[in-house]
Amino acid sequence: MNIEEFFDRIISVKTDEDGNLNIIDQTLLPGEIKRINLNTKEEIWEAIKKLRVRGAPAIGVCAALGIAKTASQVQADNYADFEREFLGLKDYFASSRPTAVNLFWALNRMEDTLKSHKEKDIDEIKEILFKEADNIRNEDIAISRGIGELGFKLLKKLKRNGKEIGIMTHCNAGTLATAKYGTATAPMYMALENGFLGSDMHVYCDETRPLLQGARLTAFELSNACITTTLQCDNMASVLMKSGKIDIIFVGCDRVARNGDAANKIGTSGLAIIAKHYGIPFYVCAPTSTIDMNTATGDDIPIEIRDSDEVTDMWYKERMAPENIDVYNPAFDVTDHSLITGIITEKGICKYPFDKAFEKLGL
Template identity: 90%
Template sequence: MGIEEFFDNIISVKLTEGGELNIIDQTLLPGEIKRINLNTKEEIWEAIKKLRVRGAPAIGVCAAYGIAKTASQIEAGNYADFEKEFLELKEYFASSRPTAVNLFWALNRMEDALKANKEKSIDEIKDALFKEAEDIRNEDVEISRGIGALGFKLLKKLKRNGKEIGIMTHCNAGTLATAKYGTATAPMYMALENGFSGDDMHVYCDETRPLLQGARLTAFELSNAGIKTTLQCDNMASILMKSGKIDIIFVGCDRVARNGDAANKIGTSGLAIIAKHYGIPFYVCAPTSTIDMKAESDKDIPIEIRDGEEITEMWYKERMAPENIGVYNPAFDVTDHSLITGIITEKGICKYPFDKAFKELGL
């Protein structure tokens, strides 16, 4: 399978020719590749909340398409009535996930598109919303390419004759999490497009408890793309790094504070601490849309607490923990900026002091 055919098969979010919002149900991977159509606001909200669509950029694309789709169903005779119902939809979708800033970024951008076309007819406004959603998707593809190109430069520096490049990643920040290339996986995919073979790289995927995005999604993606892939449990990262097999770490990100503190899937912070100990470069791959300049530090990033069933029951035939115990299940942790070698955006690689670097990017 060529790399373009691979991408075509696993695009996470798209519109059908009939105008339906279509996603891969990621909760079923890797056992079943199933695409589903989402037509109602409840279906779209549930898909985001239940991680049928997940990954900060993909959530943003889904939210943009979703509000365009559901706004097209609004029956309003004037702009004021249309705007009222649109803003109700926006608030509803925004309640689905609290941490991924792309969700709010995309919804705010869709509201800006609404207001920019307020003098037009309702039908023209609806068309403009679909166009804006498509622009968000296309821009995300280019953003991922930009991140991938910069990450690929780092990989080229590591390439040595006869020795594979050892790469570690956590969770899934791949094609399934974005509109195409991914963020943390974009350097690997760009490498394939630029002459690397799948055997030039060896990617070690943390399984990523408790939802197993690394095992179910990243390992699925990379192996299908022809990249040498190995899966390990999260708590095996230290011994693997100590073995000398890891040259570089790429992870994704859901929100970055102004000082460079970066929220990503639970377990990322621990990985960064271990990498610091062993002197392994640790890069966060983050579209500029995930950088929240209003958040001063980790203290300003809300952390989603999810249902305890994801730990005690979800992946088991029988419950694997005693009844009547507490369960702590944060979806994210925040990696301190001091542990991050660099934050790779589509506009450049930012290094400490991150607030100054972000301002130089125009944020």
């Protein structure tokens, strides 16, 4: 299977020939690759909330396609009625996940599109919304590719004859989390497109407790792309870094504050602290849509607290904790900007001071 066949097989969010919103149910991976259609607002909301579709860019694409799909079902005789129904859908979808800024970015962009064409017929507006959602998806592919090309340049500098490049990543910021290439995995996929062999790289995937996105998704992706892949428990990262096997770390993120603090899947901050100790470059791969210039620091980023059964029951045949025990289950942590070597966007690699670097990108 070549790299394009690989992508065709596991694209996470797309529309079928009838315009139906179609996703891979990521909760079933790696055991089963099952695609499902999402037709109602409730199905789309549930898919985002329950992580059937996940990853900040993929959530944004799903939300854009989802609101276009559900808005097309609205019966309205005039623009005012249609706008009211649309805004109700927007608020409903926005309530599904609080942290991923791409969700709100995509919904706001769809609202802007609606309002900029209010003089047109309702049926025409519906078609325009579908086109804008498709633009968001195509732009995400280009953005991921841009991140990958910049990350690949870093990998080329590390390539030495006869020695594989040791790469570590956390959670899943891959094809499943975006419209195609991923963010943190994009450098590896671009390496394959540019003549690297899978054996030229050795990617170490943190399992990423408690939802195991690294074990279930990233390890699944990379191994299917024939990249040498090793899975390790999250608390083994320090030993692995100390061994000298890790040359570089790529992670994704769900939101970047103006000062460069980055919210990503829980465990990322600890990984960055260890990398700093061992002097290993730590890069956050972030589309510019993920950079929130209205959020001053990571302290201002809302952190989703998820259900306790993800820690106590999920993935186990029997409960693995005492009954009635309190559980703390934040979905994300915030990596301080001082721990980040660089933030790779599609427009360039930003370094400290991050706010100035972001401004140079026009953010």
